[in-house]
Amino acid sequence: MPKPITCIEDLRLLARRRVPRMFYDYADSGAWTESTYRANEADFTRIKLRQRVAVDMTDRSLGSTMVGQKVALPIALAPTGLTGMQHADGEILAARAAEKAGVPFTLSTMSICSIEDVAAHTTAPFWFQLYVMRDRDFIGKLIDRAKAARCSALVLTLDLQILGQRHKDVVNGLSTPPKPTFANLVNLATKPRWCLGMLGTKRRSFGNIVGHAANVSNVSSLSAWTAEQFDPKLSWDDVRWIKDRWGGKLIIKGILDPEDAEQAARLADSGIADALVVSNHGGRQLDGAVSSIEALPAIVAAVGDRIEVLMDGGIRSGQDVIKALALGARGVFIGRAFLYGLGALGEAGVTACIDVLRKELDVTMALCGLRDVTRVDRRILVEGTYPQAASAAAFESLPASLQGSLPGSSPGSTQRPAQRTPGYDPLAALPAGH
Numbered sequence: 001m002p003k004p005i006t007c008i009e010d011l012r013l014l015a016r017r018r019v020p021r022m023f024y025d026y027a028d029s030g031a032w033t034e035s036t037y038r039a040n041e042a043d044f045t046r047i048k049l050r051q052r053v054a055v056d057m058t059d060r061s062l063g064s065t066m067v068g069q070k071v072a073l074p075i076a077l078a079p080t081g082l083t084g085m086q087h088a089d090g091e092i093l094a095a096r097a098a099e100k101a102g103v104p105f106t107l108s109t110m111s112i113c114s115i116e117d118v119a120a121h122t123t124a125p126f127w128f129q130l131y132v133m134r135d136r137d138f139i140g141k142l143i144d145r146a147k148a149a150r151c152s153a154l155v156l157t158l159d160l161q162i163l164g165q166r167h168k169d170v171v172n173g174l175s176t177p178p179k180p181t182f183a184n185l186v187n188l189a190t191k192p193r194w195c196l197g198m199l200g201t202k203r204r205s206f207g208n209i210v211g212h213a214a215n216v217s218n219v220s221s222l223s224a225w226t227a228e229q230f231d232p233k234l235s236w237d238d239v240r241w242i243k244d245r246w247g248g249k250l251i252i253k254g255i256l257d258p259e260d261a262e263q264a265a266r267l268a269d270s271g272i273a274d275a276l277v278v279s280n281h282g283g284r285q286l287d288g289a290v291s292s293i294e295a296l297p298a299i300v301a302a303v304g305d306r307i308e309v310l311m312d313g314g315i316r317s318g319q320d321v322i323k324a325l326a327l328g329a330r331g332v333f334i335g336r337a338f339l340y341g342l343g344a345l346g347e348a349g350v351t352a353c354i355d356v357l358r359k360e361l362d363v364t365m366a367l368c369g370l371r372d373v374t375r376v377d378r379r380i381l382v383e384g385t386y387p388q389a390a391s392a393a394a395f396e397s398l399p400a401s402l403q404g405s406l407p408g409s410s411p412g413s414t415q416r417p418a419q420r421t422p423g424y425d426p427l428a429a430l431p432a433g434h
């Protein structure tokens with residue numbers, strides 16, 4: 001009897017057994033010392049939840065919206081490159097699992113299955129993630145292809161114009177498909193399921209790029225192309241022409257600093273951007289940057305309700321999801337959690353990942369005394385255990401007599417000004433007695 005899947009860690013351990021080392025390591029690693037990668041997960045554990053009792057817990061609802069789209073639970077699958085190397089046809093399988101679960105799937109520019117291929121094998125619109133390359137003609141056409149495939153949001157990633165280094169990728173000689181070195185062949189010999197899957201598919205290279213970008217027709221021309229293509233000159237001004245070409249919902253990914261969040265909010269003020277994602281790319285870029293959950297409150301405080309705030313980084317449980325929501329995120333993206341599911345069990349593993357998170361989120365919400373996920377706010381957290389926005393901390397240092405006179409606080413109240421996510425009022429959020 002196979003061991004039941006109880007949590008995301010079960011999926012990670014199974015993926016580590018089944019996925020060739022070079023691709024498992026590619027997912028389970030961060031830049032340089034991996035301090036930010038570790039902090040993304042560790043900083044969640046410090047935040048404590050308030051257990052509430054004797055409140056009606058019937059008729060609970062996890063349904064919400066992200067960029068105005070209905071979601072069965074406030075979770076989207078993050079864009080991840082090379083997903084089709086965790087498991088044959090990985091992007092198609094993950095997109096199908098997401099569709100069945102009623103959550104958005106985001107296809108990376110650096111995917112193995114192409115935009116058209118994923119669209120042909122799914123019915124729900126998915127989101128497309130864009131990296132901006134120097135070859136603007138190629139990027140323009142890529143945006144057009146996402147439009148033609150009926151993608152319902154464009155996720156523009158801003159934090160990877162130059163590449164951080166992951167030591168394991170250098171040591172493993174990461175490439176797609178793997179080079180037939182002695183070490184790789186020995187490792188592949190221990191992964192028969194993966195090899196069989198790969199022998200049964202033609203999708204083994206970057207589907208969005210090969211045959212579409214000028215001078216890229218095979219894998220060797222591709223590596224030279226990617227190394228020189230990420231555009232270090234990308235600026236806030238580029239977001240405008242991208243929006244013009246795209247025309248639909250635009251999500252800005254990779255915001256970690258309140259000043260950058262302010263830029264994104266200005267783009268929202270002028271109708272260009274719809275949401276930002278607080279993200280450090282899963283700790284894969286700037287090692288030494290703050291964790292995403294640490295950065296979240298200051299960004300929520302900086303932008304108020306001018307732009308929807310989403311977050312990712314370190315989400316491994318439903319408790320992590322609810323903590324991010326409590327600190328002002330409208331929804332979260334999951335990266336490694338679903339990749340481990342995919343590597344472990346293919347489509348069934350991604351479904352298992354979403355099921356685990358759904359159940360944990362539901363039970364956690366109930367035990368915190370809530371029934372509706374859109375009404376989660378920081379009152380479910382134990383004071384003093386969660387990161388504060390600098391402005392909120394400064395507010396707390398004011399004498400109580402002054403606090404009541406600030407905007408957002410009622411006269412005489414010592415409560416911090418509420419941090420809002422669009423469309424919901426945290427002060428009306430909790431059931432009576434909470």
Ligand SMILES: Cc1cc2nc3c(=O)[nH]c(=O)nc-3n(C[C@H](O)[C@H](O)[C@H](O)COP(=O)(O)O)c2cc1C
Pocket residue numbers: 026027028040078079080081108109110129157253279280281282283284312313314315333334335336337
């Ligand atoms: C293996 C891997 C590949 C990734 N590739 C991309 C990518 O192509 N585009 C992108 O915007 N983000 C990429 N990311 C970052 C994720 O979108 C997301 O920000 C991150 O995984 C969230 O952290 P988590 O894995 O702890 O959930 C990648 C992350 C991983 C783990």
